[in-house]
Amino acid sequence: MADRIFFNPGDSIANIHDYNEAVRKGQIYKSEKRADELVIAKGPDDEEYAIFYANDALPKDHDKHPKEYKVQKRL
Known part of the structure; x- marks a missing residue:
């Protein structure tokens, strides 16, 4: 899955x-x-996995300086 x-x-x-x-x-x-x-999601450092609520996703240009995560599984 290549979803980011x-x-x-x-x-x-x-x-x-x-x-x-x-x-x-x-x-x-x-x-x-x-x-x-x-x-x-696999973290930007490729060392750990993070669990997020899908609704917490941010646009790339958001002012919180989001990081890109590669989705591994949706629950």
Whole structure:
């Protein structure tokens, strides 16, 4: 999946180095919280995965200086 989304890193729910752990935590969090879609995304440094709400995506020219994340999975 080559989908890229811009996020403010401070909006992430969690940052995890293991993809499978990120998916598991995202599934747990989704079952307990809002009904919004969650996104597991690989960080701009390619070292960790972040969990975001899809609705927190920002346009590239947003004033919060967003970072580009590569979407790995949508929950």
